[in-house]
Amino acid sequence: MTNKATDVHLAVRNALRAPYQRVALCQTPQGNRFWLKRIERFAPHLWLVKGKPEQAFDRDRSSHRFLWNYGAPVPRIVAEGKGYFAVQDAGASLTKVCADKSVTRTEKLRACRAAGQALARLHAMDLTHGRPAFRDMCWDGRQIRFIDFEYFTPTKAGRLRKARDLCIATxxxxxxxxxxxxYAYSVLSAYVAARGRKPKALPVPYPVAVRNSHPRIR
Incomplete structure (x- = not known):
């Protein structure tokens, strides 16, 4: 086992000994970051609504592994064991990116365009995510990668499932x-362009303040 792999497993072991967290950010001494995911814990009566947590966890892990082996844009699994698996850090979710005031508007739109391209790439494989919300798409400044696959189905996807993905992202x-x-326009236009079509341009690239002498209605 390499030193890098040893460091990851030591960080996983320490995280498993710490107070329970379903998803925890871990870091090796060299600064390599990854996320540890564990089986969710909730009251038994919630099983009627959410299903058995073990089944959801196994579905998420097996789907993640399937997509990685298929060449889909997902972070690599760096460690796994009974009741847990760990994936490399893929950056901040699009939800956090869009809410971060320190991130420029240009960078936010670039991240959204990358999301549309990544979704188009996944659909070109005849696969769908199942719930590609902004919180399930991560941006590291270079690429978008998907996470959380509890709604993923490893079968050939038709137009309806692809359209559902696109509606959820929008x-x-x-x-x-x-x-x-x-953000929606950036996602959709990049998706359409990646699918080989020419998107229509919006008449105004950004919201523009209009000056007049009348009081503004809020």
Whole structure:
């Protein structure tokens, strides 16, 4: 076992000994970051609503492994064992990126375009994510990678499932605040372009303040 792999397993062991967290950010002494995911714990009566947590966990892990082996844009699994698995850090979720005031508007739109391209790439493989909300797409400044696959189905996807993916991504982008419309446009236009079609341009690239003598209605 290499030193790098040893460091990861030691960090996993320390995280498993710490107070329970379903998802925990871990780091090796060399600064390599990864996320440890464990079986969710909740009251038994919630099984009627959410199903058995062990089944959801196994579905997420097996789907992640399937997508990685298929060449889909997902972070690599760096360690796994009974009741847990760990994946490399893929950056901040698009939800956090869009809410971060220190991130420029240009960078946010670039991340959204990358999300549209990544979704198109996944659909070109005849696969769908199942719930590609902004919180399930991570941006590291270079690429988008998907996480959380409890709704993934490892079968050939048709138009309906692909359309559902696209609708969820669009609605999630619209929910990101005042720039939501432009996030949605960036996702959709990049998706359409990646699928070999020419997107229509919006008449105005960003919201523009209009000056007049009348009081503004809020």
């Amino acid at each position: 609605l999630s982008s619209l929910a990101q605040g005042g720039m939501g419309l432009y």
